[in-house]
Amino acid sequence: GQNIDQPTEMTATEGAIVQINCTYQTSGFNGLFWYQQHAGEAPTFLSYNVLDGLEEKGRFSSFLSRSKGYSYLLLKELQMKDSASYLCAVIGYSGGGADGLTFGKGTHLIIQP
Amino acid sequence: GAGVSQSPSNKVTEKGKDVELRCDPISGHTALYWYRQSLGQGLEFLIYFQGNSAPDKSGLPSDRFSAERTGGSVSTLTIQRTQQEDSAVYLCASSLGGRKGLTEAFFGQGTRLTVV
Numbered sequence: 359g360q361n362i363d364q365p366t367e368m369t370a371t372e373g374a375i376v377q378i379n380c381t382y383q384t385s386g387f388n389g390l391f392w393y394q395q396h397a398g399e400a401p402t403f404l405s406y407n408v409l410d411g412l413e414e415k416g417r418f419s420s421f422l423s424r425s426k427g428y429s430y431l432l433l434k435e436l437q438m439k440d441s442a443s444y445l446c447a448v449i450g451y452s453g454g455g456a457d458g459l460t461f462g463k464g465t466h467l468i469i470q471p
Numbered sequence: 472g473a474g475v476s477q478s479p480s481n482k483v484t485e486k487g488k489d490v491e492l493r494c495d496p497i498s499g500h501t502a503l504y505w506y507r508q509s510l511g512q513g514l515e516f517l518i519y520f521q522g523n524s525a526p527d528k529s530g531l532p533s534d535r536f537s538a539e540r541t542g543g544s545v546s547t548l549t550i551q552r553t554q555q556e557d558s559a560v561y562l563c564a565s566s567l568g569g570r571k572g573l574t575e576a577f578f579g580q581g582t583r584l585t586v587v
Contacts, residue, residue, distance in 0.1 A: 400562060400581055445514065458504055459516075462513060463513030464514075
């Protein structure tokens with residue numbers, strides 16, 4: 359089985375930096391994804407990590423440590439439009455093939471002026 | 472089409488009736504997922520299709536729920552004898568998949584199901 363934990367809600371200030379953590383326990387590991395979901399909309403892909411280290415993409419970066427079962431999403435120069443839920447998701451591996459993409463419950467990020 | 476298409480976008484049904492939700496994945500995507508999202512909640516995994524392999528049905532909440540994928544493309548999620556707790560947004564996603572499913576999933580806009 360897979361267990362994914364992330365904080366329920368975080369608050370940050372416009373222009374600042376925020377780090378959203380995700381810990382996971384899976385039967386095998388084939389990659390970790392971060393998605394953004396605005397209220398009433400479908401999730402959209404942000405980043406993918408399969409090897410340890412930091413992946414940077416503009417204002418967003420994602421970090422992975424496989425040995426610790428840990429990832430974080432770093433958002434810089436926060437903008438009001440970054441107010442959304444951020445979903446951590448993992449693909450496991452159970453020998454017969456890749457498991458389905460399993461999501462955490464999401465972190466609701468509130469950006470204040 | 473360019474993206475994942477789901478229909479209907481909204482469905483209101485009476486308790487006890489059966490409903491069918493449709494998903495058209497992105498052409499060429501071998502992996503297809505169904506999730507359920509209740510208001511303010513996370514994504515609950517329902518079922519996963521990968522190519523011609525047997526689907527992973529481990530997330531289906533009861534035997535009232537079933538899904539099929541015909542010809543490796545379109546998928547239908549069927550809920551029989553709907554209950555009020557089935558009310559949620561049902562999201563479909565597809566990805567290139569492959570043996571290890573390492574590519575990102577693209578989501579449809581979902582079907583909002585309301586059982587009255």
